[in-house]
Amino acid sequence: MGRIQLKSVTKSFGDIQVIPPLDLTIEDGEFTVFVGPSGCGKSTLLRLIAGLEDITTGTIEIDGNDATNLVPAKRGLAMVFQSYALYPHMSVRKNIAFPLKMAKMDPAEIDKRIEAAASVLNLTAYLDRRPGQLSGGQRQRVAIGRAIVREPAAFLFDEPLSNLDAALRVGMRLEISELHKRLATTMIYVTHDQVEAMTMADKIVVLQAGVIEQVGSPLELYQRPRNTFVAGFIGSPKMNLISGAEAQKHDAATIGIRPEHIDISESSGAWKGKIGVSEHLGSDTFFHVQCDVTDEPLTVRATGEVSFKYGSEVYLTPRPEHLHRFNEQGLRIE
Amino acid sequence: MATKASRSAARLMMAPAVILLLGWMLVPLIMTLWFSFRTYLPLRGGDQGWTGFDNYVRFVSSSAFWPAVQTTLVIVLGVLVITVCLGILLAILLDQPMWGQGVVRILVIAPFFVMPTVSALVWKNMFMDPVNGLLAHLWRFFGADPISWLSDASLQSIIMIVSWQWLPFATLILLTAIQSLDSEQLEAAEMDGAPVLKRFAYIVLPHLSRAITIVILIQTIFLLAIFAEIFVTTGGAFGTRTLSYLIFQRVLESQNVGLGSAGGVYAIILANIVAIFLMRIVGKNLDN
Numbered sequence: 001m002g003r004i005q006l007k008s009v010t011k012s013f014g015d016i017q018v019i020p021p022l023d024l025t026i027e028d029g030e031f032t033v034f035v036g037p038s039g040c041g042k043s044t045l046l047r048l049i050a051g052l053e054d055i056t057t058g059t060i061e062i063d064g065n066d067a068t069n070l071v072p073a074k075r076g077l078a079m080v081f082q083s084y085a086l087y088p089h090m091s092v093r094k095n096i097a098f099p100l101k102m103a104k105m106d107p108a109e110i111d112k113r114i115e116a117a118a119s120v121l122n123l124t125a126y127l128d129r130r131p132g133q134l135s136g137g138q139r140q141r142v143a144i145g146r147a148i149v150r151e152p153a154a155f156l157f158d159e160p161l162s163n164l165d166a167a168l169r170v171g172m173r174l175e176i177s178e179l180h181k182r183l184a185t186t187m188i189y190v191t192h193d194q195v196e197a198m199t200m201a202d203k204i205v206v207l208q209a210g211v212i213e214q215v216g217s218p219l220e221l222y223q224r225p226r227n228t229f230v231a232g233f234i235g236s237p238k239m240n241l242i243s244g245a246e247a248q249k250h251d252a253a254t255i256g257i258r259p260e261h262i263d264i265s266e267s268s269g270a271w272k273g274k275i276g277v278s279e280h281l282g283s284d285t286f287f288h289v290q291c292d293v294t295d296e297p298l299t300v301r302a303t304g305e306v307s308f309k310y311g312s313e314v315y316l317t318p319r320p321e322h323l324h325r326f327n328e329q330g331l332r333i334e
Numbered sequence: 335m336a337t338k339a340s341r342s343a344a345r346l347m348m349a350p351a352v353i354l355l356l357g358w359m360l361v362p363l364i365m366t367l368w369f370s371f372r373t374y375l376p377l378r379g380g381d382q383g384w385t386g387f388d389n390y391v392r393f394v395s396s397s398a399f400w401p402a403v404q405t406t407l408v409i410v411l412g413v414l415v416i417t418v419c420l421g422i423l424l425a426i427l428l429d430q431p432m433w434g435q436g437v438v439r440i441l442v443i444a445p446f447f448v449m450p451t452v453s454a455l456v457w458k459n460m461f462m463d464p465v466n467g468l469l470a471h472l473w474r475f476f477g478a479d480p481i482s483w484l485s486d487a488s489l490q491s492i493i494m495i496v497s498w499q500w501l502p503f504a505t506l507i508l509l510t511a512i513q514s515l516d517s518e519q520l521e522a523a524e525m526d527g528a529p530v531l532k533r534f535a536y537i538v539l540p541h542l543s544r545a546i547t548i549v550i551l552i553q554t555i556f557l558l559a560i561f562a563e564i565f566v567t568t569g570g571a572f573g574t575r576t577l578s579y580l581i582f583q584r585v586l587e588s589q590n591v592g593l594g595s596a597g598g599v600y601a602i603i604l605a606n607i608v609a610i611f612l613m614r615i616v617g618k619n620l621d622n
Binding site for chain 1: 516518519521522523524525526527528529532536537540541543
């Protein structure tokens with residue numbers, strides 16, 4: 001149980017409105033990711049839902065009950081912070097027990113829940129250590145443990161993986177996804193990393209300057225971005241956006257084509273260009289190609305190991321079925 | 335600082351400071367020990383030779399000794415309790431965002447810059463004077479009889495004066511400690527359902543434990559030796575004679591350097607006993 005509904009929620013700090021009226025519904029059991037560039041208001045939105053910030057106008061409903069003026073503890077939500085926010089003077093066991101102790105739960109029940117959470121998160125061996133003696137990934141798991149013992153209506157994650165190194169991040173990403181499958185609880189996850197958003201989410205909410213640009217499943221966002229911002233933000237490497245004469249040929253102000261939807265050839269094609277930097281990843285090769293159609297170099301993906309010499313001439317052909325068209329306002333043309 | 339040459343160079347360059355500090359400590363210590371075993375009455379025949387442990391026995395068996403030890407401990411403990419408790423409250427208060435924060439912080443720290451003699455005089459004449467003091471006026475305003483602070487409540491008065499002096503120090507150290515508390519920890523505790531007082535007890539206070547330890551250790555060292563406040567206000571009368579004041583009286587008022595030096599050695603021992611106790615009780619906090 002954890003359906004969260006935001007109705008025309010706004011937030012202002014002094015005179016500055018960081019979140020203009022915003023409506024959003026997060027269904028029960030859904031893994032929702034808020035994604036957007038730094039300063040887009042995604043963390044603020046999460047803190048509004050958590051109750052750590054007061055909303056200026058509008059209402060928040062959790063499971064159909066008005067939670068707008070409830071204190072954080074009464075909302076039944078658990079949060080995992082970017083810095084983990086573990087209590088450094090308490091052992092792992094006491095950290096995890098803290099919310100239960102505050103709820104004045106029976107000690108036997110507390111122990112039972114700690115054991116259960118510890119075994120789920122592989123923390124059993126570390127229960128008597130202090131957070132300072134744990135590695136980054138373990139601390140992250142303790143923070144998650146402290147959240148799951150409360151059996152909350154929803155979990156809120158505020159960029160939980162950004163302090164971990166790349167390899168660990170991939171691992172923890174999987175663990176969190178798996179946890180969601182197992183618990184089937186609503187989760188709201190804030191990140192600026194669109195790869196995390198694409199891999200974990202049931203539903204992605206793309207935010208820019210406090211405004212929701214698009215809400216949808218990862219594939220919807222990938223296949224049918226609603227505007228140029230979403231088109232450029234979702235997908236790695238970024239979609240190539242071309243405006244000007246070439247776009248007008250397709251009756252659009254801007255056209256977009258993803259690197260994986262361009263064919264590259266030495267002999268013939270639609271656009272002529274010069275090879276710039278090549279990035280060889282083994283499974284794929286990315287070429288940055290300087291073309292006549294646009295000032296920005298275009299990114300092109302070739303599968304497997306393909307080699308072109310720096311500066312050599314190539315021809316690019318976009319696959320027409322994957323071409324995205326946008327009008328003057330940057331909105332998608334169907 | 336890795337090579338042999340650079341290490342010995344470092345030692346050489348540190349040597350003057352180390353030797354100076356060592357001499358600074360050792361010369362008075364050895365002189366105190368030396369005089370404590372001699373009969374030395376500057377105005378009554380000067381140095382009259384060895385007396386063994388006579389001075390030590392006389393100092394302890396004097397009726398003034400145990401009350402002086404007790405007074406010392408009462409003042410130290412009283413000031414510690416007041417400064418730490420009020421210091422925590424003030425630190426929390428000053429940590430809140432408010433208008434004129436910078437000025438208020440400087441004002442709070444100001445008493446620390448006032449010399450002990452001066453502040454004791456100000457308290458004695460401006461506040462605690464039973465006729466013209468501000469407190470006397472206040473008492474009379476409410477229709478009460480003014481208290482003659484320094485004779486009727488002498489020990490409390492001195493504790494109050496010294497606390498006023500040391501409160502800024504405690505506040506300053508505790509404030510910096512509070513500012514280093516990660517706000518996400520407090521938010522996490524808030525989400526975990528801890529109300530304000532429990533957040534204080536479970537998060538803020540443990541975070542401050544190390545700073546409190548430092549405040550207690552440093553203040554104890556200085557408080558064991560307070561002198562000016564007593565000299566200026568009561569002159570050691572009305573039960574305010576501390577150990578260091580007693581030593582002063584033995585040496586200068588009774589003109590008995592040997593006896594005073596023996597008292598000095600006792601003071602060293604007392605200070606070390608207190609220090610060891612403190613280290614054992616609160617030193618654990620410094621480990622983790």
